[in-house]
Amino acid sequence: MESLITYQDGKFGHLHKTLGLVSLVHFALQFGNFFKFGAMYFDNRTWMFLVFHLLLSWSSIIFHLPAIRSVHAPMIWPEFRAHSILFATRSIAAMALTLNEVSSPWTRFANVLMTMALADLATMYYKVTVTTMRDMPFPDWVTQTTRDRINLYYSVSQVLATGILLFTPSMERALFILFPIQIAAFLMTLVRKQIISPLSWHVLYAGALGLNYLHSLLALDNLPVGFYLACLLFCVMRFRYRWNKYVLWTLIGLAQGMVQNEFVQSMVKQSAGWTFTLSSYANAPTAPVCLTCS
Numbered sequence: 001m002e003s004l005i006t007y008q009d010g011k012f013g014h015l016h017k018t019l020g021l022v023s024l025v026h027f028a029l030q031f032g033n034f035f036k037f038g039a040m041y042f043d044n045r046t047w048m049f050l051v052f053h054l055l056l057s058w059s060s061i062i063f064h065l066p067a068i069r070s071v072h073a074p075m076i077w078p079e080f081r082a083h084s085i086l087f088a089t090r091s092i093a094a095m096a097l098t099l100n101e102v103s104s105p106w107t108r109f110a111n112v113l114m115t116m117a118l119a120d121l122a123t124m125y126y127k128v129t130v131t132t133m134r135d136m137p138f139p140d141w142v143t144q145t146t147r148d149r150i151n152l153y154y155s156v157s158q159v160l161a162t163g164i165l166l167f168t169p170s171m172e173r174a175l176f177i178l179f180p181i182q183i184a185a186f187l188m189t190l191v192r193k194q195i196i197s198p199l200s201w202h203v204l205y206a207g208a209l210g211l212n213y214l215h216s217l218l219a220l221d222n223l224p225v226g227f228y229l230a231c232l233l234f235c236v237m238r239f240r241y242r243w244n245k246y247v248l249w250t251l252i253g254l255a256q257g258m259v260q261n262e263f264v265q266s267m268v269k270q271s272a273g274w275t276f277t278l279s280s281y282a283n284a285p286t287a288p289v290c291l292t293c294s
Contacts, residue, residue, distance in 0.1 A: 011062075019056040020186060026052065027179055031211070038220060040172045046099060050092050056182065057088040069128075073198040074136050076188045082122035083132055084185050090115040091178035095171045103169035105260045109253035112166050116249065133158070139199050150202065155239070157209045159231055164212075166253060167227040176215045180208035226256060 026049045030040045060081055069077040076084075093111050097103035123132075134151045161177045164170070184205050190196045196204070216223070230252045237243040 016056065016059045016062065019052055019059060022049075022052050023056050023182060027175075030175060031179075034172065034215065034218075038218070040175065042099075042171055046095075046171075050095055050099075053178065053182065054089065054092050057085045057185075060085065060185065069130075070137065072137055073191050074188050074201045075192045076185055079123055079126040079128045080132055080188075081185070082126070083119050084181060086115050086119050086122065088178055088181045090165065091174045091181065094165045094169075094174040098169040098171050098174075105166075105253070105257035108166050108169070109257060112162055113246070113249060113253065116162075116245070136202075137198060138202065139197075142199075150206070152239075153206065154209070156235060157212065159234055159238075161212070162249070163227050163231040163234070163252075164223070166249075167224055167230070167256060168221075170219075170221060172219065173212075173215065176212045179211065180205060183208050226259065230256070 033040050060076075065076055065078050065081060067078065069075075069079075090111060094103070094108065097107050097111065133154045136151075136154075138147050138150075157180075164173045164177060187196065187201045187204055191198055191201050234245075234248050234252065237248055238245060
């Protein structure tokens with residue numbers, strides 16, 4: 001593992017490597033808590049670990065990267081690093097909103113949309129014309145059909161991750177979403193150092209994404225029905241009909257915000273109450289009329 005020790009990180013006291021080790025231990029402990037006890041454990045020390053995760057992503061800027069993306073293997077390039085930093089920050093910001101008790105449909109919507117815009121600005125800055133994940137290199141023997149299916153899995157997983165951060169304040173789900181983002185960059189470093197193969201990168205990254213599906217099956221809290229409908233709508237309209245992602249997420253975010261708005265909910269409850277009252281009045285038995293009474 002000596003090949004993982006770099007001169008650039010050494011100039012900063014091996015800060016990045018230390019943060020990476022602490023973050024991996026934190027992931028392991030929290031995932032262990034979930035799979036053993038059914039829930040993660042968050043307390044007043046959680047802020048410290050969030051800072052470690054945040055610094056891990058942002059400290060990656062100390063490393064010099066090739067300007068041109070490798071076409072032979074998954075390796076870090078400048079645009080990917082920018083996206084990794086931004087989307088990791090998105091998950092950490094989502095957890096911070098919950099810790100501060102200010103997580104609402106509107107703050108989560110702002111977090112999601114702002115990250116999306118900054119990621120696109122990074123792509124424009126680096127003048128990249130290919131996509132980050134769908135154009136990830138595969139071994140030559142992998143067929144195009146298999147590549148398309150794997151890329152669809154990656155794309156759908158990204159949509160679900162965005163939907164989760166939009167629809168729920170769950171810190172557990174945000175941490176599970178953070179894991180594949182940060183582990184992907186580490187795995188790319190292992191590919192560059194020839195510690196793992198390009199195929200191993202895809203297998204391990206797909207497995208990291210798969211933990212989110214496993215969590216959803218085992219989690220005690222259920223995602224709202226609106227989440228599944230919104231993600232299905234997005235996938236159909238985006239992947240099949242090529243609708244603009246900003247239009248779709250804005251419509252979904254506004255709809256979700258309105259549905260969870262306290263004023264709207266109170267009006268719905270009042271409306272339901274009025275409907276019940278009127279229905280009860282209309283169905284109430286009418287007193288018989290006495291024709292002989294005077």
